[in-house]
Amino acid sequence: MLKVYNTMSGEKEDFIPYDPDNVRMYVCGITAYDVCHLGHARSAVIFDMIKRYLRYRGFKVTHVRNITDIDDKIIKRANEEGVSTEALAGKYTGEYYIDMELLGVSRAEIEPKATEHIAEMIETVNTLIKKGYAYSAGGDVYFEVSKFPGYGKLSKKNIDELMAGARVEVNEKKRSPLDFVLWKSSKAGEPSWESPWGPGRPGWHIECTAMSSKYLGESFDIHGGGADLIFPHHENEIAQSEAYSGKEFVKYWMHNGFITVDKEKMSKSLGNFFTIKDILAKYDPEVVRTFLLSAHYRSPIEFSDAQLNEAESYIDRYYTTVTRMNDFIGSAGEKEKLSGAEELKALLSSFNEKFRSSMDDDFNTASALGHIFELIREINRFLDSKPSGTAAKELMLSAKGLLAESGGVLNIFTRSSEEWYRSLMRVKKIKLSEEQLLAIISERQEARAGRDWAAADEIRNELLEHGIILEDREGGTRWKIKAG
């Protein structure tokens, strides 16, 4: 049984979607006013993994991921840059897609933009007013928090305490400081849309209510995002949506933990953030994705070069073993020799079960990776026993299949080892081309054939200084790039 931690209950729950044939999932996307940092990447990668695993598990999934293309930050930034909000949002949405593509994050089925759903939002706001949950005041419309009894149930806050702690806010239009804006009148020169309350633009939270109900219905299965969205964003969404429909808004609330730098949350306001582009200049995207999946999605995860180097070593170990397997499969030989395969066989038959039970336990990718590396070790152990013949080859092929299957779910380990090393070559800015490298290797082979070990060693040491490792094998010399 798949178990999912629900922020609402604070517990892991059996995952039983409303409609088992169609899991409906809404994940808060980005506000397109700047390039994304690693925190955005974490959220995107985590929910991408969740979607892939649900599909692997046999569920159909409809995924909606919104793009906020109008808000205060966008207006501010557009003014600073002297461009329209459309142009600015368009630019950063484009950058976002480039980053996501590199990180192996698949597109959602539906990616609605706020500005394309103004009519739906106005309708939602109108209904909230009619039902008595919202009021208009001087061109703005506010949600009246005290009218919604369940307010605070997601973030475990109570209204009295919020009131006591509320920051003094100069806004005499609000009946209560806790009330939040559904529709905002626009100032001169700001982008605006016509509405029953005059020209204005939507408040931040309302787009998620209007767009999720349009594409997924008034009640759906999973709503996700970073833990910092729990309050006030998701709390406000619940209030609006449930006040509007009178139904339970979301069955499972899922929130990923933060990326930290020196133990502090990575955030724009603290200024301690690293953009995805910064990091991809130094690391292969698969390294970043593996790093993000190497801890449980709800745990905080500390960002540092040391951590990324470790993820790089992880992947390198994987591809090194894949190379060994491929070499073996290509030259398994005729003579049947299959001693000491018992442990590998046992693991091959239990592997899928282990992988699944890790992932079933609230998407425990850290544990799942542990199982993958257990299999890696067993494969290496088997290959060390110098097997040969078709039975051994079959065994390696099935091991390879299992690795590809589990890696496919996480969307890592999906390339060939050659591609991995070529990519490392680029990322580590190694001056040598692959052709030059191969020429040097064959030069060294001649020295080795002539048993000129001193010359061979000198070449090898020289390459090592450039970050290239040579491995002399039975079938020839393999090159790889020093990882970690």
Place this chain on the structure above:
RNA sequence: GGCGACGUACCCAAGUGGCAAGGGAGAGGUCUGCAAAACCUUUAUUCAGCGGUUCGAAUCCGCUCGUCGCCUCCA
């Protein structure tokens, strides 16, 4: 101040009632012309500390200490 989370080896990190996964780093060994890779052995009688529940706890309960987050835009 209120609410919440976390504290597992040198480092990262699973494990949430029944002998402490996995990776990296270190030490020794096997293999190798020498290396590298791989494998083997080794590195937590112990899970922040102190009490309690239990036949049995890293896991449940209480307290203490420490770290972080939310309470304002934030993935």
